[in-house]
Amino acid sequence: MSQQQKDQVITISTRTIIKILVVLFALWIAWITRQIILIIFVSLIFAALIDPFADWFQRKKIPRGLAVIAIYIVIITLLVVTLLVLVPPIVGETTELIRNFGTIWQRGVDKLGVVGDLARQYNLMPSEGFAGTIQPAASKTVEGIFSTIGGFFTGLASILLVAALTFYMVVEEDAIKKMLRHVAPDEYQPFLSRLFSRIREKLGLWLRGQLVLSITVGLLYYIGLTILGVDYAAVLGLLAGVMELVPYIGPLIVGVIAIFLTFTQSGTLLQPLLVLGLLAVIQWCENNLLVPKIMQKAVGLNPIISIVALLVGARLAGIVGAILAIPVATALSVFVYEMTNKDSKEV
Secondary structure: OOOOOOOOOOOOOHHHHHHHHHHHHHHHHHHHOHHHHHHHHHHHHHHHHHHHHHHHHHHOOOOHHHHHHHHHHHHHHHHHHHHHHHHHHHHHHHHHHHHOHHHHHHHHHHHOOHHHHHHHHOOOOOOOOHHHHHHHHHHHHHHHHHHHHHHHOOHHHHHHHHHHHHHHHHHOOOHHHHHHHHHOOHHHHHHHHHHHHHHHHHHHHHHHHHHHHHHHHHHHHHHHHHHOOOOOHHHHHHHHHHHOOOOOHHHHHHHHHHHHHHHHHOOOOHHHHHHHHHHHHHHHHHHHHHHHHHOOOOOOOOHHHHHHHHHHHHHHHHHHHHHHHHHHHHHHHHHHHHHHOHHHHOO
């Protein structure tokens, strides 16, 4: 057998080497221009959100450009009203929560009985200066979150750039297709055009569904906790809405925080049990009513893929990366599907 064995020779053509170098160069360029790519991607998401409304206006014989301007005015008005109505109570509750966090924590450990005794035995009980320690840390954390989010949209230039790109993408329906004609070979243009259309469609479905889901869950939390007399209901409602962007993990974290805060303020176990029941009802409604109706057309990602995407996004770009992780993963899943689907490869 040894005489019949032949040496295996791996031949790499010049064309293959060139392709590899081109891919590496493209990745290097993408990394250098990642901030610009991020702005373009955010603009694409907003365009996917606005596009169906612009289509509706266009069917009513209203010029597309005028329709987008009207949509911008509505969005800005809603943002201003939201800031004026929601920000003051939320800021007030957040400030109070940070100021009283040490006391709340100590009260919670005290109420745990045996756990509290063990905490004292091993010197794990918060000292009198614990509040003074946790308050600056919590304040820095909150400031860090807002500065990270604001870091992407610092200055009027970035905001105007996103708004302008979004406007152009919505008004010029074939803007990306026109660009592809200049940068992609003719034989790849049908595939790339179809790929972009599907990505834009899925991103729009995901974002519109996610917005409705976050607002609905946030309001349910706020109304339910307010009826049950739970402190910091506005903060918990806002947190519940935001954490809907983090699948599986987000609702669990908010639930634990809500039950703990209720436990520390209640004289009996009745109120925490009622809150637990409320959260169970909200979760059931979300899983069986809201998600199937609101998100049924959106791209479903495997839970493991979603969590990994969130971790990678947070590691690469902090809060902004975590927020954009799911839409990026959605776009990549569409790309992989199109590449592996036989019909999609036919151009």
